[in-house]
Amino acid sequence: MYGGDEVSAIVIDVGSYSCKAGYAGDDTPKAVFPSVVGSIEQTEGTNDSKPEKEGDPAPDSKNGAKPMDVDKAKTKRKLYVGQELEFRRDHMEVISPMKDGTVTDWDIVDTIWNHAFRRRLLINPEEHPMLIAEPSTNTAQQREKAAELMFENYKVPALFLAKNAVLTSFASGRATSLVVDSGGGSTVVSAVHDGFVLQKSVATSPVGGEFLTDCMMKSLESKGVVIRPRYSFKKKEISPGEYKIVDLDLPNTTESYRLYCMRAIASDIKESVCRVPDTAFDEVAYANVPTTSYELPDGQTIEVGADRFKIPDILFNPALSQTIPGVDGFSDATPVRGLQRMVIDSVNRCDVDIRKELFSNILLSGGSSSILQLKERLEKEVLEESPQAARVKVMASGNSVERRFSVWIGGSILASLGSFQQMWFSKAEYEEHGVSYIQRKCP
Amino acid sequence: MANAASGMAVADECKLRFLELKAKRTHRFIVYKIDEKKKMVVVERVGEPVLGYDDFAASLPANECRYAIFDYDFVTQENCQKSKIFFIAWSPDTARVRSKMIYASSKERFKRELDGIQVELQATDSAEVGLDVIQGRAN
Numbered sequence: 205m206y207g208g209d210e211v212s213a214i215v216i217d218v219g220s221y222s223c224k225a226g227y228a229g230d231d232t233p234k235a236v237f238p239s240v241v242g243s244i245e246q247t248e249g250t251n252d253s254k255p256e257k258e259g260d261p262a263p264d265s266k267n268g269a270k271p272m273d274v275d276k277a278k279t280k281r282k283l284y285v286g287q288e289l290e291f292r293r294d295h296m297e298v299i300s301p302m303k304d305g306t307v308t309d310w311d312i313v314d315t316i317w318n319h320a321f322r323r324r325l326l327i328n329p330e331e332h333p334m335l336i337a338e339p340s341t342n343t344a345q346q347r348e349k350a351a352e353l354m355f356e357n358y359k360v361p362a363l364f365l366a367k368n369a370v371l372t373s374f375a376s377g378r379a380t381s382l383v384v385d386s387g388g389g390s391t392v393v394s395a396v397h398d399g400f401v402l403q404k405s406v407a408t409s410p411v412g413g414e415f416l417t418d419c420m421m422k423s424l425e426s427k428g429v430v431i432r433p434r435y436s437f438k439k440k441e442i443s444p445g446e447y448k449i450v451d452l453d454l455p456n457t458t459e460s461y462r463l464y465c466m467r468a469i470a471s472d473i474k475e476s477v478c479r480v481p482d483t484a485f486d487e488v489a490y491a492n493v494p495t496t497s498y499e500l501p502d503g504q505t506i507e508v509g510a511d512r513f514k515i516p517d518i519l520f521n522p523a524l525s526q527t528i529p530g531v532d533g534f535s536d537a538t539p540v541r542g543l544q545r546m547v548i549d550s551v552n553r554c555d556v557d558i559r560k561e562l563f564s565n566i567l568l569s570g571g572s573s574s575i576l577q578l579k580e581r582l583e584k585e586v587l588e589e590s591p592q593a594a595r596v597k598v599m600a601s602g603n604s605v606e607r608r609f610s611v612w613i614g615g616s617i618l619a620s621l622g623s624f625q626q627m628w629f630s631k632a633e634y635e636e637h638g639v640s641y642i643q644r645k646c647p
Numbered sequence: 648m649a650n651a652a653s654g655m656a657v658a659d660e661c662k663l664r665f666l667e668l669k670a671k672r673t674h675r676f677i678v679y680k681i682d683e684k685k686k687m688v689v690v691e692r693v694g695e696p697v698l699g700y701d702d703f704a705a706s707l708p709a710n711e712c713r714y715a716i717f718d719y720d721f722v723t724q725e726n727c728q729k730s731k732i733f734f735i736a737w738s739p740d741t742a743r744v745r746s747k748m749i750y751a752s753s754k755e756r757f758k759r760e761l762d763g764i765q766v767e768l769q770a771t772d773s774a775e776v777g778l779d780v781i782q783g784r785a786n
Contacts, residue, residue, distance in 0.1 A: 364651075366650060366651040367650050367651065370650045370651045371651060373751065374651065374747070374748050374751035374752045375744055375747060375748050375751075376747060376751075377712060377736075377738030377739075377740075377742065377746075377747030377748075377750060377751050377771065378738065378751055378769055378771075379736065379751045379752075379754045379755060379769065380769060398754070398755045398758075399650060399651065399652060399751075399752065399754070399755045400650060401650065561769070565769070599740075606744065613744060613748075614651075614748055617744065617745050617748040617749070618651055618653060618748060618752060621653050621654070621655075621683070621686075621749065622683065622684075622686050623653050623654040623655045623656065623686040623687075623753075624653055624654050625654070626654045627652065627653075627654045646650065646651075647650050
């Protein structure tokens, strides 16, 4: 039991693409920043980045934010989070703490949390209860690790771990639903019944927003489009209103940083022009669709034609990505299913009695759910493959903010309820029962 | 206990009215609401046995969530008088997110207090709690 009504709780959702953090009770998260960090390996004794700095035209010395030093003896690396990532640094690699939707590098998560609390929300974590949203696929060990970090490193007064799918389902007013969460790094389908995630129903796929972005980038490259990352050139005004692009030579930029910057542009192209086709994509039929123009940061304008429809269709037909030159194939170990197949398989792994209800309560959430026409197409595809008697209904909040942040919003409301205060896993309980008690308090 | 349950308590009256409906059949329906200040589920309205489905449907607000119990009388094909007790989680799409979240996260705990529910429905618009749906689920 934790009785701290007077200080507001903090809600944090570290996704594979972005981290959302803010105060419980708010409508939207205060801080949203990338879940990846920049890392520079530190060699012992000598600071070898110094001599190169003189020749470095990147404005990182002017940048007001001081890099946070999380240099620990064992890792010997400097991590840069949030806005610090926007400045190119020599030898800085971009790394992600997640792989396939689960955390693999806790050091980075720790850095991200720290950044969110101390630099973005400007709070002392020792004073605020924390509600953490976690993926349905988290194992017991991962939950305990998260709890231990929170209590030991941040000394939080109370903690709660809530499952993404449950928060999304509740925020839409449903205790029973099939949650299709298409995020950045992966897409997860999970059935929720009376507030429980049915673990055997959880289906995951690596096809998420980032994969689509990569496909978009590779496809444009194969057509001869050169995406210049913003850091790699300077715009010079030669006469009023007329600019000249000057390429900069930055040999120490890492490949991962270059890719990170190019992805940011490709992602914007994707968000600006793509829409899901009404029926399965067909190369011939779409050969002559009207193109849409898009202006790249360096001023060149590109025309996007069939890719507008082809890229989003990969969600339904992942094999389509293999027709794009340069896109890595999926590992053979786990066949990658299309969205409609995942939905059907997930429902079929649930009890017969609730299947009908799941079919009529499919909830679409996550960043990729904002692609135009996704809802309509998913409904159509599922309807074709579902049993005759089932009434298929796919729902997505009409408000794109609610769709993107449904998990966070659910957590925000929950943690702000007066009645919820008794549900927290408190520091006292942690000290008395140990970390494994989290499994009982937050099942 | 469900993951992410709200911890909302249930007023004794909720159970009492339900038992009356179940055992003595003194109500046609009961509408419950959540009182956030009191941190508990309370009875908002009870309907007399003479009232019918239409009166019940009219007592569900268009833009707010509620829980409801409805005692449905019907005649089977074998000409047998029967009744079924429905539990309805009313959560219209037009309701505020906060309201939806509170009702959904309190439902499991609340439902457990009412022993004797025969059919459960979750409805987001009036069509999903229509008389035809109730008829269909009763059989």
